[in-house]
Amino acid sequence: MGIFKDVESNVRSYCRSVPCVFKSAKGSVMTDVDGNEYLDFLAGAGTLNYGHNNPVLKAALLEYIESDGVTHGLDFHTDAKAKFLETFQRVILEPRGLNHVVMFPGPTGTNAVEAALKLARKVTGRHTIVSFTNGFHGVSMGALAATGNQHHRQGAGMPLDGVFRLPFEGYMEGLDGLALFEKMLNDNSSGLDLPAAVIVEVVQGEGGLNAASDEWLVRLESICRKHDILLIADAIQAGCGRTGTFFCFESSGIEPDIITLSKSLSGYGLPFAVTLIRPELDKFEPGEHNGTFRGNNHAFITARAALEHYWGDLKFAEAVQAKGKHLRARLDKMAEGTPLFLKGRGMMSGLQCPDGDIASAITANCFRKGLIIETSGPEDEVVKCLAPLTTTMEELDRGLDILQSAIVEQNLTRGAGSPA
Template sequence: MGIYKDIESNVRGYCRSFPVTFKTAKNALLTDDQGTEYIDFLGGAGTLNYGHNNPKFKEALIEYIESDGITHGLDMHTEAKGAFLETFRDLILEPRDMNYKVQFTGPTGTNAVEAALKIVRMNTGRSTVVSFTNGFHGVTQGAAAVTANGYYKKSIGMELPGVQFMPFDGYLGDFNTLSYFEKALKDKSSGLGHPAAVIVECIQGEGGLNVASKEWMQGLQDLCKRYEMLLIVDDIQAGCGRSGTFFSFEEFGIQPDVITLSKSLSGYGLPFALVLLKEELDTWSPGEHNGTFRGNNHAFVTARRALECYWADDTFSKSVQHKASIIRRRLKEIQAEHGGQLKHKGRGIMQGLECANGEVAGKITELAFTRGLIIETSGSDSQVVKILTPLTIEEDQLLKGLKILEACIGDVMAEQISKAS
């Protein structure tokens, strides 16, 4: 372990919560170099929706590599890219009546957000983008600007212009925050002006599993249309099935102007990101937003296989919804056990429990790790214990993980009560 402390930057984060050396992984089970097994409720922070080392994807990737398929091709045409595009069109876009162009950006979600911010500003000729309280969109300069959490902004070292924040759904209790947003748009002295676009997550992952309602999202799209603002949905963490449908906004019946995808898009944990934009917005000049690694051919192979294996019909979506209902039921039961001390958050397999503060949530996740469960926190104070397990987790393993979590919560809450008395 000394090599990491000696030579790796202080910026390392997750390894501080899980201080072991991991060696192997299969679906939702991780094994360290001492042979200790851990149930994975982190899932690569939402990058491993289809589990670790999915055998269906591994087989396709090995076959591609052994055939000397193109590894790196900039944005040139390759068989792997063409096959992915055809499959994405046939299984994702056309069945949902979505007419979008596909832009391959640099391989990270934050680069997809950077591209999205540039294209909405180019198309409108306006600079301001509206983001929301507790939103998280990445840590590069533009993406950090539309991220609400000050922790991620401070390292930029300068003021980040071009962004105004509005309250997310539920931020002000039962008050409809879109009413405030519209009042600010109408009032020429509000300081808001005429924004180019709005960027939003339907489920705020890092922000604490805050969920936008159908009515609020439909109202937001309507507001954008009436005030000629473009709507960006950041589906980097909540997309690729985590909500129970491929896109987190499907049940809302909306069609954003721009959509960002990454994390589980490759299916295998390989870096891969893209932007979906309505055809009339595709005003880029060739190479205007480029990058040496835009379009990862190995990821094209595994992403295509993921679509073929899991999205040719609704079987997988229904299984995700079934597991999500199990998680919801168990979390609600745990919440009831502890009265008003915990609050259920999230939807799909992106749920958790909000604790009184980050200290309590941190103790729960620390104890869980000692008992063989890898789980992290989110929220402005890291106060939400957050489940992001692979969607493919076996049901018995899911139940076992939830049982460990329940016991850890019980022990920590009992300790809190003992201290208070």
């Protein structure tokens, strides 16, 4: 462990709560250098929806590498890119009635957000972006301005402007943030300039698993349409099936102008992101937003394999939905008689604790028992389950048994406010 302390930057974070050195991983299990196995309910913070070293994706990637397929090609046309685009259009976009064009902005989620915000401002000629309390959109400067978390924002070292923040659904009892938004838009003295766009996470992954209702999303879209404001859906963590449908907003019926995807898009943990844009908004000049690694051909291969294998019919989504219901039922049962309560949606669910100390004690106990699970929320007070979507029901229950045991050992009862 000394090499990490001596050589790696102090900015490292996840490894601090998971103090071991990993050597291999397969499916939902990670193995350290001493041979200890851990069930993984973190899954690369939502990057490994199909598990570690998924055999279908690995076979496709190895075949491509062995054939000397293009590894890096800037934004050159390649066979791998063509096949990904064809599959994405046929399997994902067309069945959902979406005709968005696909932009490759760079390999990270924050880059997809930067592209979305820049494009919205360029197309509308307006500056202000509306985001929501507890939203997380990345840590590069533009995306960070739209992010609420103070811990991340203070890393900027300079003012973060250009964003107006509204309360997310359920932020405070009795407060209707969308009613406030519309009132301010209709009031010439409200101080809110007409925004270029609104950016929203349907389920706020890092913000504490706050989930927007379909009704709230429909109202938000209606306000945006009425006032000619672009709607950006940040589906980076909640997308690629995490909530039970490929896009996290599908059940609401909304059609965002711009959609950002990353994390599990490659399916294999390879860096990959896209910004999906309604054709009439596709106004960047060639190269106006670019990046050296905006064409990850290895990710094209694994992403296409994931789409074909898992999203070609309804069976996978139905299985994910069933697991999500089971997960939430068990979490809800764990919360009975305790100060914990259920948060999130589908396979992106967890338990909110009275404070971050309790949540951290629970996750640390889980690690000692062989389960990797992390926290989220403004005070790290939510224990968040992000198991791979391919996790078997037996593995899911085994991990939840560990979580339940860790919670029981905290001796929590209604009104409890600190760890035992």
